[in-house]
Amino acid sequence: MINILVKFTKLVTKIFEDLQSVFTLAKLASAEKVDLSKLNRTQYTNYAEYKNIYLDDGDLRLKPELRNCTDKQHMQQILDDDEKNYKPSQELYQLLQSHKHNSGTFILPKIQVHPQTQNSKMWIYYNINGGLSDELHVIPKSYIGLKHIDNVSSLEWMNFLKQLQKNGFEGSIKTALNPLDVKKTSDQIVMHGNTKLHAEIGLQTAEQIFKDQITFKDQGADRLFNNKWYSHAQWIAKNHKDWLDKKRRIHQLD
Numbered sequence: 001m002i003n004i005l006v007k008f009t010k011l012v013t014k015i016f017e018d019l020q021s022v023f024t025l026a027k028l029a030s031a032e033k034v035d036l037s038k039l040n041r042t043q044y045t046n047y048a049e050y051k052n053i054y055l056d057d058g059d060l061r062l063k064p065e066l067r068n069c070t071d072k073q074h075m076q077q078i079l080d081d082d083e084k085n086y087k088p089s090q091e092l093y094q095l096l097q098s099h100k101h102n103s104g105t106f107i108l109p110k111i112q113v114h115p116q117t118q119n120s121k122m123w124i125y126y127n128i129n130g131g132l133s134d135e136l137h138v139i140p141k142s143y144i145g146l147k148h149i150d151n152v153s154s155l156e157w158m159n160f161l162k163q164l165q166k167n168g169f170e171g172s173i174k175t176a177l178n179p180l181d182v183k184k185t186s187d188q189i190v191m192h193g194n195t196k197l198h199a200e201i202g203l204q205t206a207e208q209i210f211k212d213q214i215t216f217k218d219q220g221a222d223r224l225f226n227n228k229w230y231s232h233a234q235w236i237a238k239n240h241k242d243w244l245d246k247k248r249r250i251h252q253l254d
Contacts, residue, residue: 019072022062025053026070036067041218041233045240054244057233061185063145064216079183088150088180095154096124096177108158110165114172124177126161129170133194137224140196141232142203143187145216150179152210160209169201170194186216187233196221 028051029036036044041060044067048055069075099107103118114125132139146152164173171193176182191202199219207214220232230238 019059019062019069019075021048021053021055022059022067023070023072025051025055026068028053029068030070037064039064039067041236045236049240049243049247052244052247054241055237057231057237060233060236061187063184063186066184086148086151088148089153091154092150092152092157092179093177095157096175096179100124100177108162108165111161120177122176122181123174125172125174127172128161128164129168131170132172132192136194139192139222140194140199140219141190141192141221142199142206142219143190143217144203144206144210144214145186145188146210146213147215148213149175149182149188152179152213156209160205163205163209164191164202167201167205168198169205170198171202173202187218192222 025048066075099113100117103113104115106112110129112127114127117124173191175189182188193199193202222231223235
């Protein structure tokens with residue numbers, strides 16, 4: 001199952017190469033005094049459809065607090081201003097790197113660093129309580145984004161893994177090997193569960209550990225459709241594009 005998860009995961013550095021749709025939508029929202037950062041992903045997509053603007057899955061992964069940016073300079077200014085107020089820590093990065101070097105091993109009872117983490121350049125994966133079933137065609141998931149993921153301590157991360165196992169979560173979780181690589185993304189820590197209940201347990205556990213550090217949370221599912229795997233963001237983007245294409249065809253017929 002981990003092969004499937006790796007297959008549809010893009011490198012985050014590529015996701016944000018083109019944000020023109022995001023910037024265009026932000027300008028329209030600003031004129032209407034709509035705060036895009038307050039919308040969930042479905043509402044954000046619906047607003048884009050209302051404005052006939054297509055958002056791809058990379059756009060949908062953007063941190064909500066960056067949705068109101070009207071150009072790259074505006075976005076960089078927000079990021080720079082934010083970084084002035086704290087000092088990034090290397091603690092989590094060093095811990096995750098050490099876990100990668102122990103891919104395939106159980107770092108705690110029923111908590112395994114997935115063997116294929118060794119071959120990943122971007123993500124680290126953990127199997128909790130047996131990991132994901134190979135029989136799934138829909139994979140329930142939940143995810144969170146933090147104010148400063150690079151300031152998560154080693155103790156917090158290990159407590160999170162322990163609490164997932166203790167709370168009965170069954171599935172796989174992932175985060176970036178280098179937390180700085182996902183500072184613009186909303187879904188920084190992803191929990192794939194064998195059932196919707198397990199995904200919900202993952203989210204509840206994250207809330208229990210990270211508390212007011214959380215700036216984004218959501219639930220969804222990755223799914224197999226026509227022999228192709230779609231992440232939750234990709235599935236929303238696909239339906240979003242299909243809807244816009246249909247709307248444009250109807251408009252052309254009028």
